[in-house]
Amino acid sequence: MSTTHTIVVNRQPHRVTVDHYETPLLYVLRDDLGLKGTRFGCGNGSCGSCTVLVDGHAERSCELPVWSIEGKSVTTIEGLGTLDRPHPLQRALIDFQAGQCGYCLSGIIMTAAELIGTGAEPSREKIVAALDANLCRCGAHTRIVKAIEAAWKASIQGAAR
């Protein structure tokens, strides 16, 4: 039986109808809202490709039923920044050429966005710990960590201006 839900994604409210009550947020984002930057990797929350922010916290959208985010605010990679106005994390990943295939990057950016959003300086250990459940197969890890460190510095400078 189909159900209808009101959800807020990237500050915009949407009414979405799903055929299966447990439909994960990931499919609504990609198919109903056309937000393709959130990616399917494994379907059980173990690779991090589908990470979004829910009220500022990094969550796996592949196993998060859409009903569970009613009344909460979802941010996807598209809401974080655009090519014209990139978020410091997006900017830094490009600056450091921190990627090869790039499939894991939007999930990694969203995980790092929670860390950076706290405002506290993330040590390398904290970055690595935060990314513990994000996988990268191409081996871009060291550049990604360096980019996140640089993004934090850039975000602090940006906030100070």
Place this chain on the structure above:
Amino acid sequence: MTEPKLPWSVQENPLLCQWIDLSEPGIARVFSAKVEIGQGIVTAVTQIAAEELRLPMSKVVVVSGDTRCCPNESYTAGSMSIEIGGTSVRMACAEARKAIVERAARMLDAEESRVTADGGLILLDGAPSRLDYWQVAGEVDWKRPITGTAPFTAPESSTYLGRNVARLDLPAKVAGAAFIHDLELPGMLHGRVLRPPSYGARLGSLDRSAVEHLPGVVKIWQSGDFVGVCCEREYQAVKALEALRVGAAWIESEVSSDTRSWRELLPTLRSIDSETEAGERLAGAANVRRLSATYSRPPIAHASMAPSCAVAIYDEGRLTVWTNSQGVFPLRGALASALGLDEARVAVIHVQGAGVYGHNGADDVALDAALLARQVPSRPVRIQWNREDELAWSPLGSPMVVEIESAVSPAGDIVDWSTEIWSGPHGQRPRARGPVNLLAAAHVDPPIPFPEAYEVLSGFAGGARNSEPGYDMPHRKIVLHSLPGLPFRTSALRTLGGYANVFATESFMDELADAAGADPVEFRLRYLSDPRARRVIETAVRLAGWQSNAERGTGRASGIGFARYKNTAAYVAVIANVEVHQDVRVAKVVGAVDAGLVINPDGVVNQIEGGILQSISWTLKEQVVFDGRRVTTRTWEEYPILRFDEVPELEVGLIERPDCPPLGVGEAAQGPAAAAVANAVARALDFRIRDLPITRERIVAASAAASA
């Protein structure tokens, strides 16, 4: 005058118009069948084209992997995209510029020596003339063959070659839609395929009743052991697949009941054997010390971050497929054969996917999409595999056993060398053997089964790649036992046999050095007269601060590995520092690479870094488990890969040789990195683990054996 040597891609696609199109003012379209698989090739090819056309990169559009307009360059594989594909584009673009300048000189009625080209303008005596490229292009005969006689831009005067140009594809990938998975066509259906539970399984019965009335189900199609479903929306397809799985009754059978380790099992299997021998055993050496050792690696998975995905539409007898296959032309042929279509009625178009490290499921899912698209004519069908099928049904990297035997004289001379390899085939790509070679083709009725596959040393022998030790030796013998009867499908995975063969050769070089009482670095240099090989080792040694007299068995040590990939591509030396307690922690890795002329230095460094890290993941963590019926490692929990907290500090030194031809790097670091880690672990523990991966269980078992 001798004819210039044309790269294979130009020989196959000899006309300028097959490579370049200047019909749209202000834009140079350059065609290549070498596709982006995460390695940065499109950026590098754009650099090359812009350089030789003397155009800004913004005016060059590289169209890659489209059977409708690109040259047929077969596969993007074997670390040959820059060597062959890049050189071909370079040759075509240099020749295009030459043709334009020649024509412009006639149009301006001027001596050719007075005419040059820059930024799309035709210059006369260094000043802009009334002509630009595109005005002249209309007057050039583009159907002329490429001769290879136009000079290349000299590296020292180049604008883009050897420069760190940022990847053109990366911005889109950090901002939103960028992949085949994100393609959305009007009216597109979402499909799923129900794979058998195991290799030998046959479909006994299928109850469709619980599926037909699910929301959004448009088509359920069964043919033989192939079952697919198409739905209006993606999650509907996920649910429909779940219901199909419940309704399917499979008859399973064991395909192999042998549970021995790969080291024990492979040499007992039926094999097709071939051998080569060169040189003479060193005569007259007395009191030689003879050594032999056997190494193994398990089957490994591509384990791409994304499950395989493709989109197809079948309309009025024509099939169009969007795919991230490494070979759009061979795939076109395989699809046409599988579907009984004329090849001219099939178009295959590359769209970027997640990292491709060889022959994964990208081709198979293209046939899945094509089969289902034919059931719902004129509607595009998007098929995506799930994680479990991705890990279980993509072709695997073959398990291998490598036995090396050699002898050293008291003076430290290597007397002889023989390598014996047991391996499944590494080349079962579409059309590599038989007309199809695609998964679903073996499941539909009537099936097109996979032909028996094996390799011989006189032909394509992926299992023997890098089996030839790259050292100066009087004699070597290589024996390949190719195993056609492995109970699962194996094919090309980054380096093919090169990873296991370099791991074995370089481990054995350390064992020989120990026997000779020599330092591993000094011992290798004794047998290397190639100055480029020496220089990468010396560079790595310098960067890593190698200590030759380091104590053994302390739990901390360094190890070295070296190889020239395929004995013809880039030279790489790797030094790893490890700490071993029960687990191996790789603390720091230093690599040095000589790839000849480098188009994009940061791109090369990125490839080497990635190659090192992927190799550490293979070496310490990865093994596909097969229980006699099926692959049981189907999730990231069952098939773990390297995590962020296991990543070492990395440093890569690049030796630039702009006067040498460019050499492929995508697969150059994996073998040396594995050997460096294994050799470091052996020094740290003072005993050696010769079976990969080097896990805690293996260390504990080997430790018990060593102290017994």
